[in-house]
Amino acid sequence: MKQLRVYLAGPEVFLPNAREILDAKIELTKTAGFLPVSPGDLGIPETVTRKEKGLAISAIDEKLMRSADMIIANLTPFRGLSADTGTCFELGFMCALERPAFAYTNDARDHYKRIHDHYDGNICTESGSPRTPDNMSVEDFDMVDNLMMHGGIENRGGVVVVGNAAPDQMMTDFTAFKQVLEIAANNLLHS
């Protein structure tokens, strides 16, 4: 059986113990029967400016994504109400390539509920669509984040696993990640 290469996208790269957490995810991915592909797998060339370094990392991560057969994205909210924007870019990238896409979040609240809580429940529905106090509309589609992410995954037969980690374990709890690995393995390896 050919081993499938899984690109592991998520904001854990920003953790102080990023290497440790990435290594743990890599081990779990192997245990599930996949070959992990992770940011940091390739070295970053020497660059002069910070901008050049950013461009180099972007090119490397795109190369790693193209080398992968599928993606598992960590959509746990990062620095605010929504998923890490780099992870969202990567999920879109892999969806465009029609590679199987899966995701998980460690926040049990959906997109609507997080925005609702952020505005202390001040969501106005008088206009027919729910709106925050600044009059911007709120998506309410039973989805974990913007519909492009959740829709891109489910419309390709992928699954979004919703976990429920403790507040201080949002970036390090592997429960939902293990569940999505098991589902992906059942769907793609053992079917």
Add this chain to the structure above:
Amino acid sequence: MKQLRVYLAGPEVFLPNAREILDAKIELTKTAGFLPVSPGDLGIPETVTRKEKGLAISAIDEKLMRSADMIIANLTPFRGLSADTGTCFELGFMCALERPAFAYTNDARDHYKRIHDHYDGNICTESGSPRTPDNMSVEDFDMVDNLMMHGGIENRGGVVVVGNAAPDQMMTDFTAFKQVLEIAANNLLHS
């Protein structure tokens, strides 16, 4: 000369006057010599559940993106520190298809500066890389958002225009959008 179809991605779809703003962007896009492709160009089929509606819109927007030759993304921060996550997905989607990508933001501050300001300047650099008080690292690459977005654009020869709109015009100021249209037209239509 073949007319290029430009997908217009951005969080203005959430505005109370979304239709008006989208129509204004569509007109400016035509004036610049492009054919605009915009969310809302295709009707949404009747669905039973909210989830089904979200999935249908996602599929339609992906279809519109595939029909487009290029993308101009509005990366102005939305509901927090970063760009709209749906816009980031769409930018990744078009980059994977190797279509020319351009972007603009109406916030003059780069990614690092916005996070710096959000934490009232409490960025610790003792570990060698800048970190917020929760010990998460901060990208500092002279880029407007996560490096995947800015890098994906510039590595394909695209340009990110940084505007400086008034706080109450962040979602409606067209100055940077007009500039990026002019640059894209010069690069792709008049070269």
